[in-house]
Amino acid sequence: MTTSLRTNRSIPTLSSEKIDVRYVAKLARIALTDDEIERFGAQLGDLLEHVDSLAKLDVSAVAATAQVVESRNVEREDVVRPCLDRETVLEQAPQRQGGFFRVPRIIAES
């Protein structure tokens, strides 16, 4: 019924260039082995081929949906409410120092 109206093969296909897994992994902050880069590269390429089918949908006049059900900005009175105490939260820290989370050096020594 409406499929034919929406199908428009003149729409450019999505990017079919090879995914640069090393670069994406850097963005995602995940260290990958060479073996993983090869395997994930092939698998992600395969998935992208499948999702390329979306290029067949004419979405030029369609609004994007971020969330289906009614949503609106939710506000509440700015009053203090009980929350987890600091000690409870810090108990789960991989490393702590006093009342702080301890992390490796962030700023290089000059």
Next chain:
Amino acid sequence: MSNPLTERSAAAIARDVNARTLSAADVADAVLTHIDDVDPQVGSYLTVLHDRAREVAAQVDARVAAGERLPLAGVPLAVKDNMCLTGTRTTAGSKILERWVAPYTSTAVERLLAAGCVPVGKSNMDEFAMGSSCENSALGVTRNPYDVTRVPGGSSGGSASAVAAYEAAIGMGSDTGGSIREPAAFCNLVGFKPTYGRVSRYGLIAFASSLDQIGPLTRTVEDAALAYDAMAGHDDMDSTSIDRPLEATAGHLRTDLRGVKIGLVKEFATGKLDAEIHALYEQAYRDLEALGAELVEVELPTADYGVATYYLIAPAECSSNLARFDGVRYGLRVDGADVHDMYERTRAAGFGPEVKRRILIGTYALSSGYYDAYYVRAQKARTLIAQDFERAWKACDFIACPAASSPAFQFNAKSDPYSMYLMDYYTIPMSLAGLPALSVPCGWVKPPGGDRPMPMGLQLCAPLFKERELLGAAHAYEQKTKHALTHRPLIADTAAPSGSV
């Protein structure tokens, strides 16, 4: 050996505990003993809460003795391990949270406890709920109680196997693209995903926030209704939680479908499935008709794009949500030369392959230059899918279709990631549209290479917020067909050593 107490419905347990002809403590003891007996073979639980269950059961008995009437008094509950319960290990099936102990309780769990449930264990799941077989858990193997060579489905596989093997009466699941409905179908259960926003997600470890929804897995529709009534409703701790009046469902279950129009989806015609499975769904539709429903054909022309749409949107959201696992505040940390090295090593060691794949695809789809081509296009396809349903609702009250295209498959049968993604073909469109949908047992098939009959699920879907009507219709179908009662789980009657399975 199995104890009949463990096999009773949540409704029956609550009735007798409220009447004080049965104690929550005795139910908890029976279930815990049964878990100790069968769980080495099934693997439903990552953590069994022996002490906590006995403690809560005693409190339930005291509350009932003091005159409280609790809708789920003494009902043993399996909590999926992506839901927080104060003081219990909550792993999301991941090494990155293997030793994390929840410092608070999720709203949905809290409400079930308030209604009298007794938490007996934290159930296994695909890591961060990404999967359809439970095989992506980094922490344990879960088997299908109807055939231990097969998967229980996923991602809520541990809750499904627990309820199927009588290790709980209610299992909590979370459903992002089918993670309640598919394991329910695989394990001969009712699995119900309410409208997006009906159940608070506060305390649920996020996967894809615009899709995640909590719901119950149970052995009967009535139990699903009782569980839903207890856990649903607005919560100001979840800003996506729907603030509109809640209709109780449990007292409104139907026994016929007179005056109801049920849509059969043209694009979901089952002729392309195995002949035996096709015949089973044809029979299911005839049974709906025999109950008084009028069957009409509806079209969901964009539904075929559901899987492609979902596998851009869900990974995009997960890549953002899982950025919080960085080794700083909680969970695993692997030391590195500097903070970036620490992040990369921590996430490399903490996440399994499926989670890495999804984070990578999501990061790619959101990255500069690809955002419009992938993510925004998928969001627009999502709009079209939701509009398809809107049109369909002009012609029908519910949609009926398969919950999954096959019964539970064997371990390692879906080694190609995309073949696993296709398991959610029938459940994803409803998730993208935010609609309430459930799976109810609809018969048995003997899968190729298997010598045991395996259950199949009929999926019923309703317009937004029509939970009462949906559960009512499912109840009518369940009461007429009683497919769930045809076969018993193999595991329930065996106390053999694990070496024999």
